[in-house]
Amino acid sequence: METTADTKLKMRETLISLRHRASELASQSEDVFLLADIVAMLSGKKLPCTYTKEEFADVLNEADNDFKAGRFVTQEELRARYDL
Helix, strand or coil: CCCHHHHHHHHHHHHHHHHHHHHHHHCCCCCHHHHHHHHHHHHCCCCCCCCCHHHHHHHHHHHHHHHHCCCCCCHHHHHHHCCC
16 A cells, blocks of 8 residues: 555656656747746746736737827837936
């Protein structure tokens, strides 16, 4: 009969193997959004500034609406504001 320690060791080895295989597959992709999602999943946390495709579409839509409504600052205004 397996001990709890044996079971945990097997689970750990399986997870490491899955992580390694997922990393191999990710290295073959050029889709930066997919890669960001994979890194977040493998690390167990969402990285800053990473979005799902749906979240990214929502953010772009919001930014587009802001631009159309005139809610933006030009580069010249930023330079003047920060003495650049």
